Amino acid sequence: xxxxxxxxxxxxxxxxxxxxxxxxxxxxxxxxxxxxxxxxxxxxxxxxxxxxxxxxxxxxxxxxxxxxxxxxxxxxxxxxxxxxxxxxxxxxxxxxxxxxxxxxxxxxx
Numbered sequence: 001x002x003x004x005x006x007x008x009x010x011x012x013x014x015x016x017x018x019x020x021x022x023x024x025x026x027x028x029x030x031x032x033x034x035x036x037x038x039x040x041x042x043x044x045x046x047x048x049x050x051x052x053x054x055x056x057x058x059x060x061x062x063x064x065x066x067x068x069x070x071x072x073x074x075x076x077x078x079x080x081x082x083x084x085x086x087x088x089x090x091x092x093x094x095x096x097x098x099x100x101x102x103x104x105x106x107x108x109x
Contacts, residue, residue, distance in 0.1 A: 066099030
């Protein structure tokens with residue numbers, strides 16, 4: 001049960017870092033060289049999601065969505081120094097509950 005969570009957390013970090021590289025180039029005026037590690041990070045993100053033990057990609061992606069939201073709120077707080085408000089946290093809790101249902105629901109094998 002722990003392995004999917006670890007994979008999703010690593011995937012979220014890779015996706016946010018990859019997307020942030022483009023944000024940094026276009027919005028913050030960083031060097032286009034930031035796109036190289038960003039592209040590699042996005043490739044790592046996609047590969048990590050293939051490690052989830054499900055025959056349906058859509059289910060893996062849907063369950064991942066809430067983990068991505070959690071990581072995004074963390075990024076907002078720790079990297080961008082913007083403290084999440086009550087609505088950020090309430091929405092996050094709803095997403096995590098939905099993700100848990102998708103990820104841990106008993107299914108026929």
